[in-house]
Amino acid sequence: MFSISNKNKILVITGTTASGKTGLAVKLAHKFNGEIISADCRQVYKYMDIGTGKDLGEYKLKFPAGKEVNIPYHLIDVVHPNTEYNLVKWKIKAELAVKEILNKERVPIIAGGTGLYTQALVDNYDLSVVGQDKKLRERLDKKNIKQLVDELKKINSKFAENLHVSDKKNKRRLIRYLEVLRGAAGFSQKASGDKNDYLIIGLTYPRDILKKRIYERLIERLEKEDMIREVEKLHKKYGVSWKRLKNFGLEYKFISLYLKKELSYDEMVEKLNIAIGQFAKRQMTWLRRWEKQGTEINWVKSEKEAERLVENFLK
RNA sequence: GGCCUGGUAGCCAAGGGGUUUAAGGCAACAGUUUGCAAAACUGUGAUUCACCGGUUCGAAUCCGGUCCAGGCCU
Numbered sequence: 001m002f003s004i005s006n007k008n009k010i011l012v013i014t015g016t017t018a019s020g021k022t023g024l025a026v027k028l029a030h031k032f033n034g035e036i037i038s039a040d041c042r043q044v045y046k047y048m049d050i051g052t053g054k055d056l057g058e059y060k061l062k063f064p065a066g067k068e069v070n071i072p073y074h075l076i077d078v079v080h081p082n083t084e085y086n087l088v089k090w091k092i093k094a095e096l097a098v099k100e101i102l103n104k105e106r107v108p109i110i111a112g113g114t115g116l117y118t119q120a121l122v123d124n125y126d127l128s129v130v131g132q133d134k135k136l137r138e139r140l141d142k143k144n145i146k147q148l149v150d151e152l153k154k155i156n157s158k159f160a161e162n163l164h165v166s167d168k169k170n171k172r173r174l175i176r177y178l179e180v181l182r183g184a185a186g187f188s189q190k191a192s193g194d195k196n197d198y199l200i201i202g203l204t205y206p207r208d209i210l211k212k213r214i215y216e217r218l219i220e221r222l223e224k225e226d227m228i229r230e231v232e233k234l235h236k237k238y239g240v241s242w243k244r245l246k247n248f249g250l251e252y253k254f255i256s257l258y259l260k261k262e263l264s265y266d267e268m269v270e271k272l273n274i275a276i277g278q279f280a281k282r283q284m285t286w287l288r289r290w291e292k293q294g295t296e297i298n299w300v301k302s303e304k305e306a307e308r309l310v311e312n313f314l315k
Numbered sequence: 316g317g318c319c320u321g322g323u324a325g326c327c328a329a330g331g332g333g334u335u336u337a338a339g340g341c342a343a344c345a346g347u348u349u350g351c352a353a354a355a356c357u358g359u360g361a362u363u364c365a366c367c368g369g370u371u372c373g374a375a376u377c378c379g380g381u382c383c384a385g386g387c388c389u
Contacts, residue, residue, distance in 0.1 A: 017353080042353060052353085086350045116352050125349045132350060166347040166357030173348075173355070180350090249353040274342075279353055285346065 007197040008102050009314060013111040014039070014118050014287065014297070015203030016280040018213045022055045024203060025111035026071050027303060028310055030061055035072040035101045037094055039112030039121070042248060044090065045081045047238055050227040051251035053217075074101075081240045081248075087120055087127065094121050098196075107314070115286030122198050122295070130180045140175045148174040155181045199313040201306050202287060202297040204280075214276045218269065221251070231255040250275055 011034065013025045025036050036059070038044075042052040049056065054076060061069040074097040079085055094110070094117070101108040110118060120127070140148060149168055152160040159181065160168075167173050205213065221227040231252055234240040245256040254272035257263045263271065291297055300306045 040353090041351090084351070087352080088350045091350090114352070116348070120349065123349090127349060130350085164347045164357080166355095168357090170347080170356040172351075176350070247351070247354065252353085276353085278342095281344090282346095282353085286348075286352090289346085289348080 007195070008098075009107065009197045009199070010098065011107055011109040011310060011313075012039075012118060012122060012198055012200040013109060013203065014115070014200060015113065016205075016210060016283045017053070017113050017276060018210060018217050018280070019203040019205060021111050021113065021203055022053070022058050024201075024303060024306055025109050026058050026061065028306065029071045029107075029109050030069060031307065032107050032310055032314060033105075034107035034109040035074065035097075035104075037074045037097045037101075037108055037110045038076045039090075039094070039110050039114050039118045040076075041085070041090070041114040041117060043076045043112070044078045044085050045083075046077045046079065047234055048081060048230070048248070048252070050221050050225045050230045051248075051255075081234060081238060082244065087116060088131075090117050091120050091125070091127065113283055115283060115290065119286075119290055119295075122200070124195065128180045130183045133179055136179055136182075137175055140178060141171075145169055145171055145174065148178065152178055152181065199309060200295065200297045201309060202299040204284065204299065210280055211277050214280065215273050218251075218273055218276065222269070227251060228255055228258070232259055235259070250279060 011028065011032075013021050013028070015021055028034060029036055040052065042048060043054050045052070048054075056076070059071045059073055061071065063069070075090065075093055078093070098108045098110075098121075110121060112118060119125070143151075145168075148171065149160060152163075152174060155178070159177070163177075204210065231245065234245065234252070235242065235256070242256050242260065245252045247253075251272060254263065254268050254275065258265060258268035287297060298309055300309065
């Protein structure tokens with residue numbers, strides 16, 4: 001991938017969980033004068049550090065001479081866990097951060113495992129102007145799937161029919177589609193505006209190795225980093241409800257169940273480990289889909305390989 | 316050695332002569348994805364019920380034997 005013009009050059013590090021995205025992003029940021037924008041839907045929350053793998057320590061590089069370099073990062077620790085965050089909020093802030101970094105003549109490095117967020121930024125999704133309508137959602141939530149699909153058909157039969165079967169059975173999605181289509185605007189799926197020049201680097205491991213890494217990291221977070229206490233504090237000190245913790249998923253969900261004594265420690269570890277593996281699988285599915293849509297992801301096996309790509313890209 | 320109970324997909328497990336061309340759950344795999352996305356949701360599996368033989372129009376289901384596992388007895 002060459003850059004012909006002086007388009008803005010932006011780096012993207014994506015991939016599965018436990019594949020070393022943060023470490024690579026920090027190294028590249030240091031080497032190529034960059035700043036990191038986290039593309040992680042859970043790292044935006046304060047106090048959720050271990051479970052989301054923020055690894056804030058990694059942003060501080062120490063050198064033999066005793067010198068320290070702090071790599072700037074964005075979109076980490078931006079709201080309280082009880083504040084609802086979502087795609088639009090993230091996208092707006094991420095776009096702002098990109099501009100800001102470019103203005104400093106530095107390289108924006110988008111790094112994170114939330115496929116939707118990353119793709120929305122890179123492909124410049126033209127998000128609907130229709131926001132969330134709490135009352136409408138509550139009302140629609142009382143209906144069953146069939147009723148929701150019928151209602152959708154009434155408003156836009158073509159849209160309803162074109163939905164994938166899995167979406168037709170997904171209440172949460174159906175409600176959002178109704179929310180948007182009720183308004184005049186509807187969905188506009190065209191990418192708009194100038195496209196920046198992106199180099200996308202993908203990180204993953206063969207599945208068996210990835211699973212081993214996931215398990216080892218989990219045990220370490222549990223035994224050495226006291227992730228359980230983090231979750232307990234979220235509930236007790238920061239007032240995060242069990243329901244919300246469940247919705248955060250993975251470590252927050254399963255450790256909550258353990259704290260509520262609904263799971264034994266061993267059950268919690270086993271189920272959480274499996275759930276993280278399944279999450280990694282879903283991340284791969286997303287990225288494969290993105291590739292099928294025509295996006296080039298440069299799957300890289302080593303830092304060196306990544307550095308070479310970036311060097312070439314920034315030339 | 317004798318008696319009893321059980322052997323159904325990678326794991327747990329229902330069914331106990333025809334309505335089973337064998338429920339369900341978990342895992343695995345594949346996929347959906349434009350305002351909760353670490354979320355939410357969808358799809359896929361046994362020509363076969365330890366093995367051999369028998370009864371029967373018909374057996375995973377009944378009978379006999381063999382093997383395996385667990386329990387009890389001497």
